[in-house]
């Protein structure tokens with residue numbers, strides 16, 4: 131089984147996707163970490179994330195071990211990731227890797243922006259996870275604070291809105307809800323409630339052989 135989980139920044143899709151993978155015994159891939167790793171490689175080499183040649187070279191040289199670096203979680207890296215992610219040649223360089231991961235038995239849960247629309251349009255279950263801008267900014271603020279990166283709420287909100295706009299408005303593989311994806315708004319759901327709702331949706335898809343609940 132392949133479960134595609136897409137949504138805007140800090141909507142909680144990674145938290146949900148990781149738990150769904152554990153619950154159903156599937157592998158898990160945070161595809162955002164691939165774009166973050168490409169961006170971090172460019173930044174560490176002293177380059178500009180907008181330099182397409184540098185970003186494409188970093189994408190081709192990407193090693194999965196690079197996606198474990200704690201430095202990936204910084205807000206500067208998130209911003210740079212959305213710049214390199216707008217480049218079709220960067221996306222192309224890491225597309226097959228994501229598809230191979232998804233199609234390795236027994237299947238996988240992948241979270242990102244284009245999983246249901248481009249990477250795995252054949253996924254059995256497609257979730258589009260969202261939450262209001264304000265709720266997402268508050269969650270990200272708390273997360274950054276806990277990691278020792280104190281960024282004010284206003285700056286975090288601005289950053290999320292700007293990153294989402296870049297992700298939604300790019301021409302290649304933009305962030306959008308697939309026509310056959312189920313919308314899960316977690317604005318008023320804590321992590322446990324969001325997980326229970328997602329399990330309900332997945333089980334319903336499986337019981338009905340793919341009919342959207």
Ligand SMILES: Nc1ncnc2c1ncn2[C@@H]1O[C@H](COP(=O)(O)OP(=O)(O)OP(=O)(O)O)[C@@H](O)[C@H]1O
Pocket residue numbers: 137138139140141142143144145146162269270272273316319320321322324
């Ligand atoms: N339903 C929820 N209620 C409260 N906090 C949540 C909820 N879901 C996730 N969080 C918290 O919000 C933060 C962002 O969640 P997460 O990293 O899963 O989002 P994401 O959509 O994967 O973000 P990104 O796309 O930027 O990687 C984390 O600190 C997480 O613990």
Ligand SMILES: Nc1ccn([C@@H]2O[C@H](COP(=O)(O)O)[C@@H](O)[C@H]2O)c(=O)n1
Pocket residue numbers: 139140161162163165166208211212213215216241242243244245293297
């Ligand atoms: N499937 C994906 C996943 C991510 N991106 C881009 O990477 C940025 C960082 O992703 P996070 O999930 O870690 O926040 C994100 O803003 C996107 O630009 C993508 O394009 N496609």
